[in-house]
Amino acid sequence: MDKSIKSIIIQGIKDCIKKYIVAIIISVVLLLISNSMSDPKQAIIRNICSALFALPIVFLCCDVYQLVSTRKQRELVASQMNANISTMFVNFVFMTNKFRKSFDSAIADAPDVFLNARNSNENQIFTDISSVNHNGFFIFSYFDDFCMEISNMLESKLFLTYASNEVISLLSEFSMEYQTFLEEFKIITKDDFIKTGSSQELQFEKSNIAVGEKTIYNIIKNINGETHILYLASYPNYDETMLKGLYRISGTKAKALSNELFKLYSIILQWEHLNNYTISKDNIFVSTGRLVQNSHINFYAENNISLNISWN
Structure with a gap:
């Protein structure tokens, strides 16, 4: 069995x-x-x-x-349920890897490298976040709304019927902690993100793909004479000068972020232990700077961030 x-x-x-x-x-x-x-x-x-x-x-x-x-039925439901939760957690860990490494390095990591990030202690996470230069086009974009994914799961009668109370509790806890993580980006001051440079070679063009009323941008970079789309994103505050910037995160903000990421990683590990399940990157590939499945791009959620930023 x-x-x-x-x-x-x-x-x-x-x-x-x-x-x-x-x-x-x-x-x-x-x-x-x-x-x-x-x-x-x-x-x-x-x-x-x-x-x-x-x-x-x-x-x-x-x-x-x-x-x-109902063992066979539960087995089929459990397999699908774990696969969906695993995919969500893989996407989350891949996203957080871009907080801990330079953007180019993060998206080039092999699965076993970036998935191992969830085993980091809080000091390792803090050191990574506070020492790397962060790209404005990533750090100031809307982040994927994993809270909505979890809400959709918890509204499923099939999920509620077959999921254990511990799994439901862990997913609810993950959703609450992720919302707390997003709260760290609702109001950002210049003391939180210190500008250290800019990537002037970047170009921004509106994508012909629309998600509701949100404008999606292709972030383009010329690499060895070839044009590459690094990322697809939507922004609560679109300012090319700001988005082209490179930033260091202050110690206070890095501490808050590392604390939340450690809590979220810990919940993922608890879920794996509870289900005797190890998250993996099977059948998932990297496209335009983010993890997607079946060629479907996970665009950013609405209304989960409200930025108030101005740069000289």
């Missing part, structure tokens, strides 16, 4: 036991109390205890039978 389905069945049995443990405990307590009583009270209490103890055991057996009998 696949490890993931084993974990789901084991977790399901644990959930069943949790549902009835209170009734069983109450029956044991009443049984102990009845020992100090005399008939007929003792007989009545013991009859109640028997019912409180027997009914949960019957229902528990039914629930466990249901879990085992």
